[in-house]
Amino acid sequence: xxxxxxxxxxxxxxxxxxxxxxxxxxxxxxxxxxxxxxxxxxxxxxxxxxxxxxxxxxxxxxxxxxxxxxxxxxxxxxxxxxxxxxxxxxxxxxxxxxxxxxxxxxxxxxxxxxxxxxxxxxxxxxxxxxxxxxxxxxxxxxxxxxxxxxxxxxxxxxxxxxxxxxxxxxxxxxxxxxxxxxxxxxxxxxxxxxxxxxxxxxxxxxxxxxxxxxxxxxxxxxxxxxxxxxxxxxxxxxxxxxxxxxxxxxxxxxxxxxxxxxxxxxxxxxxxxxxxxxxxxxxxxxxxxxxxxxxxxxxxxxxxxxxxxxxxxxxxxxxxxxxxxxxxxxxxxxxxxxxx
Ligand SMILES: Nc1ncnc2c1ncn2[C@@H]1O[C@H](COP(=O)(O)OP(=O)(O)OP(=O)(O)O)[C@@H](O)[C@H]1O
Numbered sequence: 001x002x003x004x005x006x007x008x009x010x011x012x013x014x015x016x017x018x019x020x021x022x023x024x025x026x027x028x029x030x031x032x033x034x035x036x037x038x039x040x041x042x043x044x045x046x047x048x049x050x051x052x053x054x055x056x057x058x059x060x061x062x063x064x065x066x067x068x069x070x071x072x073x074x075x076x077x078x079x080x081x082x083x084x085x086x087x088x089x090x091x092x093x094x095x096x097x098x099x100x101x102x103x104x105x106x107x108x109x110x111x112x113x114x115x116x117x118x119x120x121x122x123x124x125x126x127x128x129x130x131x132x133x134x135x136x137x138x139x140x141x142x143x144x145x146x147x148x149x150x151x152x153x154x155x156x157x158x159x160x161x162x163x164x165x166x167x168x169x170x171x172x173x174x175x176x177x178x179x180x181x182x183x184x185x186x187x188x189x190x191x192x193x194x195x196x197x198x199x200x201x202x203x204x205x206x207x208x209x210x211x212x213x214x215x216x217x218x219x220x221x222x223x224x225x226x227x228x229x230x231x232x233x234x235x236x237x238x239x240x241x242x243x244x245x246x247x248x249x250x251x252x253x254x255x256x257x258x259x260x261x262x263x264x265x266x267x268x269x270x271x272x273x274x275x276x277x278x279x280x281x282x283x284x285x286x287x288x289x290x291x292x293x294x295x296x297x298x299x300x301x302x303x304x305x306x307x308x309x310x311x312x313x314x315x316x317x318x319x320x321x322x323x324x325x326x327x328x329x330x331x332x333x334x335x336x337x338x339x340x
Contacts, residue, residue, distance in 0.1 A: 001193045002028035002051060002161060007060035009046050020046040021057070022217035028210070030160075033187050033194040035204040037236075038214035044197035047214070048163050051195060052084045053077055065160050082110060085154030089166035091146040093138040099125065099149050100134040106156040124152040128182060144175035151182065155190075162186070164196035168203060180206045201239055205285050211236060225286040226256045230315050241281035241292040246319035250278060251297050251306065254315040256290040263312050264293070270308065273299035 004026040011018040020043045028034040038044050049055040051062055053069050061070045067080055093102050100121050107117045125131050128148040138146055147167060154162055164183070168176040184207045186192050198204065204211050204225070212222035213235055220235060221228060228236045237254055246252055255263070268275055275295055282291035297305060310316050 001030040001032075001065060002026065002034075002195055003061075003063040004047075004051065005061045007047070007050055007062065008058045009043075009050055009055060010058045019217055021050065024060070024214075024217070024219050026212060026219065026222065028193060028195050030193055031187070031191050032209040033183070033196065033207050034210045034212070035208035036195070036197045036212045036214055037199065037201065037204050038197075039199060042214040043217040044199075044214055045165060048165050048195070048197050051163060052081055052086065082106075082157040083159050083161065085157065085159040085162045087147065087150045087154050087162065087164050087167045089169045091138070091143075091150045091170075093146060093149055093153075095138050097137075098134065099130060099136050099138070099141070102138070102149055103152045103156060106153060110157060120156065121152075124155055127155070127186075128152045142175070143171050144178060147171065147175075147179050148182065151179075151186070155186070155192075160191075160193060162192050162194045164194060166198060167196065169198070169200070176200075176202070177206070183207060204236075205240065205283060209286055226288060226290070229254060229256045229285070229290050230313075232315060232317060237292065240283060240285060240290075243279050243281065243292055243294050246294065246317075247278075248319055248322035249296065250319050251295045252292055252317045252319070253295065253309055254290075254292045254317070255313075256285070257288045260289070261312075263309065263314065264295075267305050267308050271299070271301040271305040273297055273301055273305045 004024060007021050007024040008019070009021040011020055024047060036044050036047060046055060050057045051064070053062065057070065061068055063069065064080070064084060069077060069080055072080060094105065097105065103121045103124050104117050107120060112120065121134070122131070125134055128151050130145060130148050130152065133141065133145065138149065141149070168179050171179060180203065183194060187194055196203065208225060210224045211228065213220045221231070225236070228234050229240070231237070241254070243252065264275060267273070275297055278294040278296060280291060280293040282289060306316050306318070
């Protein structure tokens, strides 16, 4: 649905080049919610603005719904943008217009005639739960209500794609969850593809099907969330399920979807091993239960038991035993001796 290939964006700032996007490929499938997670300055906003070409990329191509936007001239691009809605962190509403007037605005620009406009505005306000606020001005609304207006306005042109620029960052946690639930409902009911950028893991965890982690203008990892969780060394997994650094000889198992199966107790019954659970985190992610457990596993059949866990689809990662930890162990000892 959205295909970004070899995207680069270089800004000139007081004679200096700032590389905001340094060669990014992104594939967002039709009907999914795709979240790009990253710290401030990672390049997320630039990436989003390049997707609807509010920013012209320095290099690379952007296609949305089969149309290569980077090839279009300004007037074709304006038409194509009507099929791409956008919502903003600070809502970007017109304070002089009522709620209905804000939602009607893009329809006026599109030349939709008055009666049809009124019908469509009423339908959109109903959709976002603001039918009773049509005559209210933005200043009289809460942050969550303002974002609902922003969403209704973004949907006016019946877009197939919605871009969300930190849409919940200015909202309190309860309101954030209600806006995320609305986005999920619109995604399901309208088949809307959503590309969102955020610095909040909670947003990724709550509604995204796929995610990318962005840092310094690059995508570090990207894909369907269950696949990312199952990938050894995934940064997304480490941030979703934070556990302390593993002690030597411990085992970390990561699971997605197998949370209902008594895999660990079956392993203990099948093999001559003892299990000590040192820590764990369990979360509902992308609609499935997923998590990580830190175990100390001892006994004659330890290796076979770990193979059994891998065969059951769990990701098994072993921290090296103390005697195999090598140079770091030795240097710690010598430091201690030196201090003594
Ligand atoms: N118009 C501009 N001119 C010069 N540099 C820019 C411009 N816009 C962004 N940048 C720079 O590009 C880099 C990426 O910025 P961008 O706003 O895309 O990051 P971000 O991940 O969205 O961060 P934030 O969440 O703080 O907005 C930063 O170093 C930023 O200073």
